[in-house]
Amino acid sequence: MASHPLGAKTDLFEDLPDEPPEVNTTSSPEVWQMFFDGASRIGTSRSIITGVGVVLTSPHNHVLPRAFSLTEPCTNNVAEYNALLIGLELARELEIKHLEDYGDSQLIVKQMTGEYEVRNDDLIPLHKAATKLVESFKNFHIEYVLRSKNTHAEALASLAANLAQPLETTQWVTMASRRLFRPKDVLEANATHQVLDQPDPKDWRLPIINYVLYGKLPEDAREQESVRWRALRFYYDSTTKAFYRRSYDGLLLRCLSKTEEREALREAHDGTC
Incomplete structure (x- = not known):
């Protein structure tokens, strides 16, 4: 089984050997990118409503945005882990083999890379589930990004929190662009x-x-x-x-x-x- 480097500073693929490599005629692997984020807001009944956003980008720059509203209240860290897990499940369903993952939660990213220990009882099972899902990929890399670099996933998460849906329901939202009103x-x-x-x-x-x-x-x-x-x-x-x-x-x-x-x-x- 191929190894799965999780370190934020680890290269996506193994280092090249010291000797000059043999000529390889095979094509380079197609690497997908995934951005994830979670968002919470206070509802009209003072309850916490949470949404998650996931953006998958193919090697050919095809963008797959997804937004989900969670049916139970949770902390921000639990929401972030849910965003990561949902994104990993989507990537596995698409049979993606090489994945670069980006999130703006240092805690979740550093726990996935092993730099931070997972001590919170609510996060331990989520971390184990995410680690297990990572094994579905031949190569996996996760890295922290600034919130300003994660705006697409953040916007989807906020949208899902504001348009919270009952379980097993879907709402299609049409996004269109138009020129400035003059x-x-x-x-x-x-x-x-x-x-x-x-x-x-x-x-x-x-x-x-x-x-x-x-x-x-x-x-x-x-x-x-x-x-x-x-x-x-x-x-x-x-x-x-x-x-x-x-x-x-x-x-x-x-x-x-x-x-x-x-x-x-x-x-x-x-x-x-």
């Missing part, structure tokens, strides 16, 4: 409102808006059925006078008129684009 956006939004206030008779959105707002359908029977079916996935915001289509993941996608399409294309291809 005064120009206000002008474009106002222009959009004017377009919707006085729509083009050939605007493809008009039959759906008329049906959604007023229950009006086109005269053509086939077009009536099409409008009814399509309207199920559309939403008109009467406050902002904006028209949206619901995507399969729940996001609202802004629907554009021909004029808005041309403006969006012009903006996208403007400047260095």
